[in-house]
Amino acid sequence: MGHDKLQPLRSKGLKTKVLLKNESIRRFVPDTQKFTKENLRSMINRYEMVYVKPDRGTYGKGVIKAEMENSRYFAYQINQKRLTFNHFDAFYTSLARLIQKRSYLIQKGIHLLKHNNRRFDIRVMVQLSPDNQWEATGVIGRLGHPKKIVTNYHSGGKPMDVHTLLKSHVSASRREALIQEMKGLGLRIARHMKKSYPYLRQIGVDIGLDRSLTPWIIEVNVKPDPYIFNQLPDKKMYRKVIRYYRLGMKKQK
Ligand SMILES: Nc1ncnc2c1ncn2[C@@H]1O[C@H](COP(=O)(O)OP(=O)(O)O)[C@@H](O)[C@H]1O
Numbered sequence: 262m263g264h265d266k267l268q269p270l271r272s273k274g275l276k277t278k279v280l281l282k283n284e285s286i287r288r289f290v291p292d293t294q295k296f297t298k299e300n301l302r303s304m305i306n307r308y309e310m311v312y313v314k315p316d317r318g319t320y321g322k323g324v325i326k327a328e329m330e331n332s333r334y335f336a337y338q339i340n341q342k343r344l345t346f347n348h349f350d351a352f353y354t355s356l357a358r359l360i361q362k363r364s365y366l367i368q369k370g371i372h373l374l375k376h377n378n379r380r381f382d383i384r385v386m387v388q389l390s391p392d393n394q395w396e397a398t399g400v401i402g403r404l405g406h407p408k409k410i411v412t413n414y415h416s417g418g419k420p421m422d423v424h425t426l427l428k429s430h431v432s433a434s435r436r437e438a439l440i441q442e443m444k445g446l447g448l449r450i451a452r453h454m455k456k457s458y459p460y461l462r463q464i465g466v467d468i469g470l471d472r473s474l475t476p477w478i479i480e481v482n483v484k485p486d487p488y489i490f491n492q493l494p495d496k497k498m499y500r501k502v503i504r505y506y507r508l509g510m511k512k513q514k
């Protein structure tokens with residue numbers, strides 16, 4: 262079954278490597294490295310804020326936001342717990358204890374746009390149509406729980422209409438262009454990944470927007486949940502997403 266052929270794509274590290282091979286995609290990929298003491302030191306010095314996350318995570322589980330403040334102290338947050346440290350060594354030791362022997366990545370932190378003081382990111386759904394053309398079938402915003410550092414639905418995030426979320430950040434005319442830009446990026450990612458993984462029939466791209474409105478690729482999901490689109494009052498998007506999703510399930514067998 263096609264399903265098993267996509268198994269390697271559970272690794273965020275591998276997916277990042279694949280994305281970096283494409284010239285028109287790589288500039289939207291935030292710097293991502295393996296979790297090691299030296300990588301943590303250099304990345305936190307360079308970016309001041311980074312995300313530390315499991316190479317094979319889902320649902321926002323185990324995701325940590327780590328930062329250096331005023332080059333003086335270090336802090337990290339996981340779930341609703343935040344710890345601060347006066348020295349890099351103690352900071353690293355605490356993180357390493359949390360992570361243990363698991364494989365983790367460090368990624369440049371994106372300062373996500375906020376709505377009502379809650380972070381949000383964007384999920385772009387890209388699927389093969391009945392006549393096997395890639396289509397960006399859905400775009401939805403995910404508003405994080407106010408006390409959490411992830412936006413995932415399974416971690417208390419709220420799926421929302423993307424226009425509502427972007428309204429206070431982008432004028433109406435630019436909003437449409439930005440949404441088209443994110444859809445275009447999703448389509449390029451799908452076409453590019455399909456070359457190495459011909460069983461791919463759909464992807465869900467998590468896109469983080471910062472204040473400059475750069476669409477940063479946070480991760481590419483190869484088994485995206487179609488049902489979050491059913492959380493919107495307007496069912497138009499959901500109907501198409503679910504139709505293509507069921508078709509994909511059938512063809513995959
Ligand atoms: N580099 C980052 N910058 C800002 N937010 C991030 C970053 N990485 C992850 N996040 C937040 O954490 C969430 C979960 O991370 P993600 O990489 O998508 O892992 P998962 O597979 O658990 O969904 C993202 O949707 C986003 O809200």
Ligand SMILES: [Mg+2]
Nearest residue numbers: 320321467480
């Ligand atoms: Mg995700």
